Amino acid sequence: MLNGTNFKAWKEAVEIILGCMDLDLALRAEKSTPNPENLDEDKVEKWERSNRMCLMIMKRSVPEVFRGSISESHNA
Template sequence: MLNGTNFKEWKEAVEIVMGCMDLDLALRAEEPIPTMDNLQEVKIEKWERSNRMCLMIMKRSIPEAFRGSIFE
């Protein structure tokens, strides 16, 4: 749990969990830019799912008072 003094350790733990669950794409790659030609592309769907899952895991591992500062 993030407590204000352990950011480095918290970040490392979150990255390990997301990497082991193969959910870290949004942390490793830039968001693909949708165009008229690739709106349904698998890359965009995978990145968006990864981003949602990362945000949920991070929200779960920080104090409730800070959860509102994570934008979706």
């Protein structure tokens, strides 16, 4: 749990958890956008799911008192 003085340890713990759950794609790769040459929508869906899960897990590991001072993000 993030407490204001342990960001480095918190970040490492969150990265390990997301990696073990195979949810860290959004942290490792940029979002790919399908184009006429690359219509792989499956990759986009996997990235979007990973991003949503990362954001939810990170939000859950930040105490409510800190949430108001952290800006909302749409990307992990």
